[in-house]
Amino acid sequence: MLTHPTWQITELGLAELVGADEQVDQNDFGGSVACTLGDGVRPNSGEFLAFLFVTGETGSGAVQTPAGRLLLFDADPAISAGDTSITLAERKTLVGQVEITASDWISDANGASAYIYAQPLPFHNLQTVYAAWFHEDATSLNDGAGDDETLHFNAWYRRDT
Numbered sequence: 001m002l003t004h005p006t007w008q009i010t011e012l013g014l015a016e017l018v019g020a021d022e023q024v025d026q027n028d029f030g031g032s033v034a035c036t037l038g039d040g041v042r043p044n045s046g047e048f049l050a051f052l053f054v055t056g057e058t059g060s061g062a063v064q065t066p067a068g069r070l071l072l073f074d075a076d077p078a079i080s081a082g083d084t085s086i087t088l089a090e091r092k093t094l095v096g097q098v099e100i101t102a103s104d105w106i107s108d109a110n111g112a113s114a115y116i117y118a119q120p121l122p123f124h125n126l127q128t129v130y131a132a133w134f135h136e137d138a139t140s141l142n143d144g145a146g147d148d149e150t151l152h153f154n155a156w157y158r159r160d161t
Contacts, residue, residue, distance in 0.1 A: 009049070010038070012155045017070070017133040018141050020058060020148035022081035025140040029086065030133035030151065032079040038159070043125035046159040048072070051098055053114040055107075059148030065105035065112050066137040070098040070153060073130040074123070095129060096121040102137065125161060 018030040037044040055064045071077075077090040098121070104114040123129065133151060135141065141149045 009156060009158050012037070012129075012157070014054075014152050014154045015131060016150065016152050017131065018081065018135075018149070018151040020150050021142065023140060023142045024081055024133070024135045025143065026135060026138050027084060028135050029079045029081070029083045030135065031081040032073070032077050032130050032132040034076065034128050034130055035155075036128055037126055037157075040127055043127050043161070044159050045123060045125045045161045046157050047120035047122045048096070048118060048155050048157045049120060050156045051116045051118060052154040053100060053105075053116070054111060054152045055105075055113075055150065056111040056152075057147070057149050059146045061142065061144060061147030061149045063107050063109065063112050064137075064139065064141060064149050064151070065102050065107050065114075066100075066135060066139070066141065066151065067102045068100060068136045069134045070100070071132045071134055072096050072098075072121070072123070073132070074126055076130050077132060079132045095123045095126075097134075120158075123157075
């Protein structure tokens with residue numbers, strides 16, 4: 001039963017998947033980030049419904065429109081930016097993954113955004129979900145001196161509990 005029935009659809013809040021000083025090459029992971037569900041005290045279950053991805057650049061790099069996957073975990077996989085693999089134990093904590101392609105993005109000189117309407121992605125009672133980016137694009141993020149390319153995401157979910 002919902003404790004706040006008027007809050008059935010809510011958002012995680014913007015979280016950083018790749019920071020300005022983190023180099024992430026093709027087939028590398030970005031660092032894992034903890035995202036609190038609800039008030040962070042009472043567990044929530046439900047379904048993720050949509051995802052927003054935003055890239056930007058504050059140095060001498062370029063606005064990127066990367067292909068890759070957002071991985072969601074129910075335990076902290078302790079991934080660092082630039083890692084090339086995760087353990088089998090970490091894979092077993094996957095809640096789901098969301099694919100994004102280069103054609104999903106809308107970009108201009110100031111940034112890029114992609115909005116993915118997902119098939120509902122269920123999750124069990126959790127206080128925190130952990131997110132990480134897997135970079136499939138041949139163009140690296142932050143591989144040049146002075147590059148300050150960033151990748152953020154937000155997610156909207158429907159609560160069951």
